[in-house]
Amino acid sequence: MEFKNLLLEVSESVATLTVNRPQSLNALNSELLNELECAFYQLELDPEVKVVVLTGAGEKAFVAGADIKEMATMTPLGAHQFALKGQRVLLALEKMKKPVIAAVNGYALGGGLELALACDFLYASENAKIGFPEVTLGIMPGFGGTQNLARLIGPKRAKELIFSGKMIPAQKAEAWGVVNELFPAQELLAKTLETARGIAAQGLIGVGYAKDAITHGLDMAKEDGFRYEAALFGVLFGTADQREGMAAFVEKRKANFTGN
Template sequence: MDFNNLLIETAAGVATLTVNRPQALNALNGEVLTELAAAFYQLEYDPAVKAVVLTGAGEKAFVAGADIKEMAAMNSYEGHQFALKGQHCMMAMEKMRTPVIAAVNGFALGGGLELALGCDFIYASEKAKLGFPEVTLGIMPGFGGTQNLARLIGKNRANELIFTGKMVTADKALAWGIVNELFPPEELLPKAQEAAAAIAGVGTLGVAYAKNAIANGLNMTKEDGFRYEASLFGVLFATADQKEGMAAFVEKRKAVFTGK
């Protein structure tokens, strides 16, 4: 599929997906959301892709938010449908078996922060700024931000960030546990790609099942989560990757995983 607002480059099992609207600070309009959902499905079923790095074009923004010019003319029904469209896009990414790493290279605001929170983890530039400014526009986060942020950093800090509409520095985002690690701007994308390459080099099914166990276990009691983990652990022993991985360990050689 050809995209008007996205770039995809794949090398050695790692796909770098770039939101490419630098003239609009990579803002998310309806077309971009449609393209992102399609790209996530495409990458999910591309056998050459083992991990994804998601970033924004230019030096100023990862994604500066949803497109306010487009939203300004919406009525209540249209606003509801726009939120559902954004949530569909986020869920398409979150449900991918393929891990996605956000490389936040600048502003990640509103829908942009929601997009980053939908990734499996976040690396950020030391110059990045993150926040939910929706309340300053008379609205609230609508692409899953109220749910994902509270689950990630707890209710009180999520309340503070969302209710005040303030931006936080990369350092504070790191301290609060929103991002995993900070890098100088010029090192961010290579470091994210390096992490993705490490993921691409291990058992694809093991990673996919672990992602499934973590995501679904958060919605279970701890005891049920343990049971679910054990069931997935057992299923992996019926795979070629498990046989190859353990044989390679015993034989002291590098495993060659096939995702089967």
């Protein structure tokens, strides 16, 4: 499928998906959300893609939020449907079996931060800034931000960021645990792709099951999470990747995983 607002490149089993509306700082509108949803399903089904990197076009923004011009004229029902659409798209991203890394190359605000939080983890440029400015517009986050941020950094810090509408620098976001690692802007994408290629070389069934265990285990009681982990662990011993990985270790050679 061809996209109007996205760029997609696949190399060495890694897909780089770039939000490409630099004239509006990559703001999310309904058309772009529809394209993202299609892209996530397409990447999930593409056997050539093992890891996804998500970033924004230009030097200023990852995604600077939802498109305020579109939202300004929404009715209450329209706004509710827009929020549900955004949540559906971001849940599709969260539920992808393949790892997704956000390369936050500038402003990640509002819906843009929600998009980044839906990824498995985040790298950011040293000049990046994050925040939820919705309260300055008389509204609140609507694409899952209140839920995902509180689960990630705790309710008190989440409330501080959301209630104030402030932007915080990448260094503070890293200290709070929102961002995994910072890089100079000119190195961000290369470093992110380096990590992505390293993950792509692993047994991707195991990686996918580990993602499943972490994601769903957070919503379970701890002992239930342990049982779920053990069940997935056992299933992996019926795969060709498990046999290849352990044989390679014993034979002191590099494993050749096939995803089977």
